[in-house]
Amino acid sequence: MANDPNNLASPIDDGLTAEDLGHVYFIGVGGVGMNGLARLYATRGIASSGAELTDWPNLPELERQGLTLHRSHGVDNLDGVDTVVRSTAINDDHLEIRAARERGLRIMHRSEALAAAMTGRKSIVVTGTHGKTTTTAITVQMLAHAGLDPSFVNGGEMIDSYTGGHGQGEYFVAEADESDRSFLRYRPFISVVTNIDADHLNVYGSMEALEEGFARFARHTDPEGVSIVCADNAGTAALAEALRREGRRVMTYGVSADADVTLSNVTSGRDGIHYDVSYQGHDLGTVSMGMPGKHIALNSAAAVATGLAIGMEFSDIAKGIGAFSGVKRRFEKRGTVDGVAVYDEYAYHPTSMREAIATLKEAARPGRLIVVFLPYRGYRTIQMRPELAEALSGADAVVGMEIFAPGEDIPEGNGGDVLLDAVELPDEAKVFEPEWDEVPRRALELARDGDLIVTMGAPPVSLLPDRILEG
Incomplete structure (x- = not known):
């Protein structure tokens, strides 16, 4: 090595x-x-x-x-x-x-130590700009429920499990990080790419270089395995087409009619999500999960494709996915204080933020959604300021924090207050609070009985829900 x-x-x-x-x-x-x-x-x-x-x-x-x-x-x-x-x-x-x-x-x-742990196993490696943690967790749950006892390492903690564990089965499921190119260290048996959107351009330099990075990851897939790629995202759809031109094995999934694994009749509500599945035009059945969010349905469809690729029966796939109880920091309810529900959500990329906010607003009705947002990294907050502000504008109120940027110097005039100024909400619905200890109080001042507060963004913000619940 x-x-x-x-x-x-x-x-x-x-x-x-x-x-x-x-x-x-x-x-x-x-x-x-x-x-x-x-x-x-x-x-x-x-x-x-x-x-x-x-x-x-x-x-x-x-x-x-x-x-x-x-x-x-x-x-x-x-x-x-x-x-x-x-x-x-x-x-x-x-x-x-x-x-x-x-x-x-x-x-x-870390990627070298993870690769060493995967030696001798059939690895299922999941990457993408967003959605990879939930997709990894659903895949682990599906395999475990079927008695396949996988090993796994994930970037998020499952509600009924942990971030990693050793199993006796032949499969090893891992989330792979594209942010520093470390996903290029692996040689997956099955590679999964959930989406390709603009991010980490400080590392890659351009969108074209980022797309090429994902393509290199997919090309490292074992010739006996398969690349599982979302058909609904422009970046991954182009990747699937390029891999097929090269003669590589590809399975696509999505609501797109030309996907190999196609979702239809997708519904999402407080009781969760439901959708019908077909494979290459043949109806397989229905998947139901207790979590709301159409983006969660798409993540679970990647797991459906993975199960089909390794020869699982659809009934076992559906049962395993249906047993999934969620990932911590992904639409995670932490408690209630004075009639206000408090959730925690990891989303920090604009696309995943829009999806999460839309789902959380469904859960908040007829109350309002108040987002406590901790921006992650100075360079990406500056690069994505318009998109981040647009996503936050979907909330009913926002408490903005200073950018979490360990090891970085934030250029003057580019802090968290500038991001909050760009959010298109009334002034009375926007609060900038750079002092960590004051954030819980400011959020509760905005809330009233029946509302929902969600802490969202960089990892340390997950420490705040307990403070908010203290009142």
Whole structure:
């Protein structure tokens, strides 16, 4: 394995397994990406430890699984360690990376450690600009319900499970991150691409380069496997056409009439979603889920296609998907205070925000929807300001926070207040609150009995619902 965590554009072919890595140490082990991988290693019985400064709620579970948790960074944390795993956010100047180099320890990017864990399994790797976490979770639930006992690593925690886990079955389901090109490290048996929309252009430089990145990911798919691609998104529809021209195996899904797996009669309401499924013109039956949102239906259709691709019976597919209880931070109800429902939602890309806000407004009726929004990253907030403002304009009221941008300097005149100014709502329905401790009070001041408050955006905002529920 190329021991260069900054070289993320080449697939890994050295056959290393997780067991070959010895004692593994995870820097920033509580983060959404690292947590699932660390939990997989711990549940697989591999000696694991890690450091985390933020008091994330997932940490006690990691310790229960046997991971040794350090609440500060330091060179002593590396005693007895063989392999150090880091994310793209951890640079060469980090004190533990410097110490690991001095000690001659193996240093791996998260994607390398994930690839090692997938060695010897049939991997189902899910990517896309948005929707990949929910799609991954639904696929895991579908396989598990059918008794296939998959291993998995996901970017979000399932309501009735966790972000990662070791199974005894032949399949390994993983969410893959396109933001830093690390999805190019994998060689999937089945690749899934949910959509391709403009994002992370600071890394790729252009939309054309982003599209080529997704194409390279799909081309790494095992020749015996298949690429599963959404037919309803312009970027993925073009990808499917290009892959077919190259003679590669492709299965498409969507409401589009020419999709291989076609959804029809899609309905969404408070009781959830329902849709009929056909495969290459042959009616298969109906899928029902307890979660509302037509975008959730589309995510689940990717799981339907995956199940069909590996030879599952449609009845087992539908039962597994129907048992799905949701992903934390995806349309997650956290409680009620003074007649106001409080939800949490991860969406931070304009497309997923529009979809989430539309679904949440359905849930809020006849009350109003109040969005507490924490913008994610300065460069993307500036690039996407018009689209973000348009999405937020679909709410009834917005509490805007300052941009969450660790390691970035926000150019003067481009903060969260400028984004909020662009939201097309009456002035009395818009509140900019840069002080974290004041946000719960400002949100509750806007709300009245029967309304719905949702915290939305960058990961730390998920810590606010409990504060809001305290009143």
